[in-house]
Amino acid sequence: MPRLFTAIEVPEDIGLALSGYRGGLSGARWIDVENYHITLRFLGDVDEDVAQEAALLLGKIRRQPFDVAIEGLDAFGGARPRALIAKVAPSPAILELQAEHERLMRRAGLPAESRKFTPHVTLARLRDASPRAVADYLGLRGGPARLSFRAEQFVIYSSRDSVGGGPYVVEAAYPLR
Template identity: 85%
Template sequence: MPRLFTAIEVPDEVGDALSTYRGGLSGARWIDVENYHITLRFLGDIDEETAHEAAYQLGTVRRAPFDVVIEGLDAFGGERPRALIARVAPSPAIMELQAEHERLIRRTGLPAEKRKFTPHVTLARLRDASPRGVAEYLGLRGGPPGLAFRAERFVIYSSRDSVGGGPYLVEAAYPLR
């Protein structure tokens, strides 16, 4: 069974703008632009019955579309940077949607997510990138000012085990209404 996760898709024009930050960082494995997304809840490698139950539960979500704002560039990992990201403003709408996904997915019997939700778009996975190199990269680039889009739906993505993630396939889509 492929790995499953719920996410908000990043529109092409926003992905294109974020792709201009590719390059110039040693140790970065850049994510393909078509795979940019904001993960809401990781489900993992689950059996078909649990996947169907998760899809059913997520179908009960009733939320209005909302604006997603990219705040800037950052990195996860501190002294051992592991990912270069575009930070997403933690608006009440995205935080509440993610919390609802967490509750619904736990109803299927899956364990609670261990990590605190930090909305972001992963731009690159970092391997052997120096903290200094990452800090210099971030200092020179600042971030994408005024980059935003309207989230009109969320999806369940599947992914195959691969280096750097992707390709991701939409298994189910749920409109925000």
């Protein structure tokens, strides 16, 4: 069974700019730059029939390309930080695209996503990083100057079950038009 998710790819130049924040945080497992993405919908380990139905439904999406803005660094997990992220501005275009993915994946038979969608790029997974160390890291780095790019497509990625994710393989690409 493939482990699948839908996402917007992060262009190479944006990924390189974000990679400058690698290092300086104990307990961080840094994501490889080529695996940076913005997850829209996690499908999980699905059988081939569900994967094919999901791919067919996603092919019916008709949306215009849109701008994606990265607006700073943050962490998920609060008192137990688990990920260092680059925050993505929650524009109407990305929120509507994600909501459509959610509706279509439920139509394909997948359960509803339990977590609220917060657009982001995961830069590192954190293990045993203290909240203080994460706060100090974020305070010193501040985050990138506003970075932006044009989302021209979304993809279905497959991944293998591994610590930290990746490598990810594009199984299908859907142009925004």
